[in-house]
Structures are given as structure tokens and as C-alpha cells.
Amino acid sequence: MAANQIEIILSRQLADCLNIPVFLIDPQGDLLFYNEPAEELLGKRYEEAGKMPMDEWSTVFKQSDDAGKKIPPEKLPLVSALTHHKPMHGELTIKSLKGEQYKISVTAIPIIGRPDRFLGAMAIFWKS
Amino acid sequence: MKIKIWGTRGSIPSPGPDNNHYGGNTSCVQVTTDEAFIILDAGSGIRRLSGQVPEGITRIDILLTHLHMDHIIGLGFFGPLYNSAITVNLYGPSSTRESLEKRLSRYLSPPIFPIRLSDLPCQLNLIEIDQSEFKIGDLTIKSTYVCHPGATIGFRVENGTSVLTYLPDHEPVLGSTNFPYEPEWTSGYDLAKGADLLLHDAQYTPEEYRPRVGWGHSTIPDALAFAKMTAVKKMMFFHHDPSHSDRQLDNLLKAAKREKSYPFELGIAAEGDEYYLP
Numbered sequence: 001m002a003a004n005q006i007e008i009i010l011s012r013q014l015a016d017c018l019n020i021p022v023f024l025i026d027p028q029g030d031l032l033f034y035n036e037p038a039e040e041l042l043g044k045r046y047e048e049a050g051k052m053p054m055d056e057w058s059t060v061f062k063q064s065d066d067a068g069k070k071i072p073p074e075k076l077p078l079v080s081a082l083t084h085h086k087p088m089h090g091e092l093t094i095k096s097l098k099g100e101q102y103k104i105s106v107t108a109i110p111i112i113g114r115p116d117r118f119l120g121a122m123a124i125f126w127k128s
Numbered sequence: 129m130k131i132k133i134w135g136t137r138g139s140i141p142s143p144g145p146d147n148n149h150y151g152g153n154t155s156c157v158q159v160t161t162d163e164a165f166i167i168l169d170a171g172s173g174i175r176r177l178s179g180q181v182p183e184g185i186t187r188i189d190i191l192l193t194h195l196h197m198d199h200i201i202g203l204g205f206f207g208p209l210y211n212s213a214i215t216v217n218l219y220g221p222s223s224t225r226e227s228l229e230k231r232l233s234r235y236l237s238p239p240i241f242p243i244r245l246s247d248l249p250c251q252l253n254l255i256e257i258d259q260s261e262f263k264i265g266d267l268t269i270k271s272t273y274v275c276h277p278g279a280t281i282g283f284r285v286e287n288g289t290s291v292l293t294y295l296p297d298h299e300p301v302l303g304s305t306n307f308p309y310e311p312e313w314t315s316g317y318d319l320a321k322g323a324d325l326l327l328h329d330a331q332y333t334p335e336e337y338r339p340r341v342g343w344g345h346s347t348i349p350d351a352l353a354f355a356k357m358t359a360v361k362k363m364m365f366f367h368h369d370p371s372h373s374d375r376q377l378d379n380l381l382k383a384a385k386r387e388k389s390y391p392f393e394l395g396i397a398a399e400g401d402e403y404y405l406p
Contacts, residue, residue, distance in 0.1 A: 003317035005259065006273045009303040012313065016305045114279050115222035115258060 007113040021125040029054030029082050043096030061094040078123040081108035103128040129287045131403040132158040135173020138331050138367035139198050146373035151399025154198040155296045163265030168294050174202035189264050192220040194280035195231055204241050215251040221279040222256040229254050275303045275315035276344035284319040290405035293323040296367045301350045308353040320358035324405050330365035362393040
């Protein structure tokens with residue numbers, strides 16, 4: 001098994017130390033890690049969820065806008081950051097895997113290493 | 129592949145009667161084969177290596193892990209840089225903003241140094257590398273960024289049958305939540321995996337490390353755990369703390385061996401050491 005690149009290793013370490021929910025994905029969009037505060041929000045421990053592909057995590061939380069309209073995966077801040085390699089922000093409602101509904105703010109940033117390597121993206125969530 | 133140690137001290141040249149055995153020169157390792165003459169880092173040890181460069185050599189490849197002073201301080205004192213008949217390929221890590229030339233010129237220019245990098249008479253090629261793989265003669269070099277402040281890479285040198293891994297400045301424990309049990313989340317793992325010889329940072333005791341977390345160096349126990357996780361065949365402590373005398377280093381090795389047995393050969397790199405990998 002190949003090791004992750006140092007920027008991703010350190011991103012996960014940072015996420016692990018933070019008391020705010022963080023979600024980390026690789027350049028293909030596959031879930032690499034989410035931290036304990038995110039586990040609470042998403043309703044499942046990362047160890048149980050494992051490495052989810054983007055198709056799965058971008059739909060499993062049943063995200064919707066203020067009007068209750070479903071948000072397509074490509075409009076999610078994290079998917080947009082991955083696609084456009086730019087920071088993105090958004091407000092949405094998700095349903096955790098335990099069925100609890102949360103209104104959240106999401107800020108997603110691309111992870112770009114030296115000298116210009118696109119390595120994935122990270123999202124930080126706040127309960128609104 | 130012949131490997132010779134010309135400098136193994138960390139941080140600052142530290143000559144003195146207490147350091148005569150392991151040496152006071154900073155990082156410099158020579159790797160030679162029939163087709164390659166490579167130097168890993170240009171610490172103060174490179175000055176003595178200067179006098180041993182074979183006459184008539186036309187190409188030398190210097191691979192810098194990073195540009196902290198102890199790894200480049202000897203560069204201006206390396207004789208072949210002043211010989212117009214020699215091509216010197218100087219590799220260093222890519223950074224975010226400044227070129228390798230600009231960063232090296234901060235040192236190799238007045239008032240820090242009398243000769244400008246651009247005025248060196250050799251045929252100098254500056255090559256920026258990151259997650260790279262390239263050939264030098266019959267050797268394949270792999271580099272990746274590793275956990276150490278500033279742009280820093282480690283090297284894996286392969287000759288087809290044997291592997292040397294060089295990680296002189298490395299703090300893998302910092303990036304890993306569950307060190308040493310998650311190889312895929314450990315800095316430097318791919319470089320060191322299964323190496324025949326690992327030269328690895330072992331600068332601190334655990335007590336010395338505590339106030340220096342994030343400085344980019346390993347404790348001896350962490351270096352040993354890394355060597356075990358990567359299943360190397362032989363590991364030599366490298367980048368010795370300037371304050372550690374020969375006697376202290378010997379005692380630290382004895383204590384490590386007393387505490388546990390290791391599934392690899394273990395020692396302390398000393399100036400003048402030579403290793404042969406088939």
C-alpha cells in the first residue's frame with residue numbers, strides 16, 4: 001500500500017487535532033478521512049464508513065437547500081473545490097446517517113502542494 | 129553501490145575532541161558506482177570529499193534534501209564547482225515561489241559568500257525536483273517530500289538489486305495519528321520500505337524532543353520504530369545532535385539495544401564509514 005503524500009498526511013493530522021468537523025478527500029474525490037466532530041455530525045464513525053467513493057458520500061447525506069430542494073453533488077462546495085481547484089463556500093441541510101437533520105455551513109479548500117501539485121480537498125463544517 | 133559518509137552531524141558543524149569518532153561535519157554522503165558519482169547533501173563534510181574526487185571526472189550529481197544551512201554550508205568549498213571541465217548537476221526541492229537558483233544564491237553571494245552562484249566556473253545545471261523519479265547512470269533515484277519544515281525531500285537510491293534510503297532530517301511521528309502502525313499515513317514510508325540501508329535522523333532523546341516538537345527531527349525510539357515499520361535490513365543513526373559526544377552516542381545506542389531487540393542491523397553512522405550494497 002502506497003503512503004499518502006506529506007501534505008495529505010499533515011492535513012489529516014491537523015483535522016484529527018481540530019474540534020470542528022473536517023472532511024478530507026483525494027484528487028479523485030474518494031473520502032480519505034473525517035474527524036471525530038464530523039463523525040458526530042454525519043452519524044457514523046470513520047472506521048465504520050471507510051474509504052467512500054465520491055458517488056457515495058456526495059449523495060448519502062441527502063443534502064438540500066433552504067427551500068428543501070435537493071442539491072446535486074456537483075453543486076456541493078467540496079465537489080466544486082475538487083473540480084475547480086478553488087475555495088468554495090455554501091449553506092445546506094444534511095441528514096445524518098442516524099436520520100438527524102442539520103443545517104450547516106461548509107467551507108472547502110483545495111489542497112495544492114509544492115510546486116503546484118493538486119492533492120485533494122478539505123471541507124470544514126459548522127452547524128448553522 | 130559504494131556509500132561513504134563524509135558528514136553525519138546535525139544542525140551545525142561541531143568539531144571537537146569529544147566528537148572525534150563520529151565526526152563533527154554536517155550531512156554529506158557519497159554514493160558511487162561504475163556509472164555514477166552522487167553526493168547526497170553538501171554539508172561541511174563535502175569539503176574533505178573535494179580532495180577525493182577522482183582526477184578526470186567530468187560529471188558529478190549533488191542531490192540536496194533541503195536548503196537548511198547545515199546541508200549546503202559546504203557547497204562553496206567543493207572544489208569541482210571551480211573546474212570548468214566538470215559538469216555539476218545540482219538537484220534540490222522545488223518550492224512554492226522562488227527558484228532553486230534564487231534560494232541558493234542567498235547563501236552563494238556577497239556578503240555571505242564572496243563568489244556568486246552564477247560565477248562558478250563549472251558547467252552548473254540546477255534541477256528542481258519534487259515527487260520525482262530519474263536515472264543517474266545505473267542508479268534510479270526516487271524523491272518525495274517528507275515531514276520537515278520548509279521544502280524537504282528524502283531519497284531512495286536503487287541499483288536494481290539494492291536500496292539505500294536517505295532521510296537525514298525527518299519527523300514522521302508528527303504527521304501520523306497512530307505512529308508507527310499506519311504505513312500509508314507515515315511520511316517517508318515509500319522511500320524506506322524494504323531498504324537495505326537506511327540513514328535516518330535520530331537526533332534527539334525523548335526528553336530533548338519534548339520542547340522541540342515540530343522542528344523536523346526524530347527521537348531515537350521513533351527512528352527505530354520507523355525502521356521496524358518499513359522493514360529495512362540495516363539502519364544507521366544519522367544527523368547526530370551537536371551536543372551529543374561520542375560517549376553519549378555510544379550510550380544511547382547501548383540503551384536502545386538493551387531495551388529491545390530489532391529485526392534489523394543497527395548502528396551509528398560515523399564520518400569515514402563505508403558501506404557496500406551489491
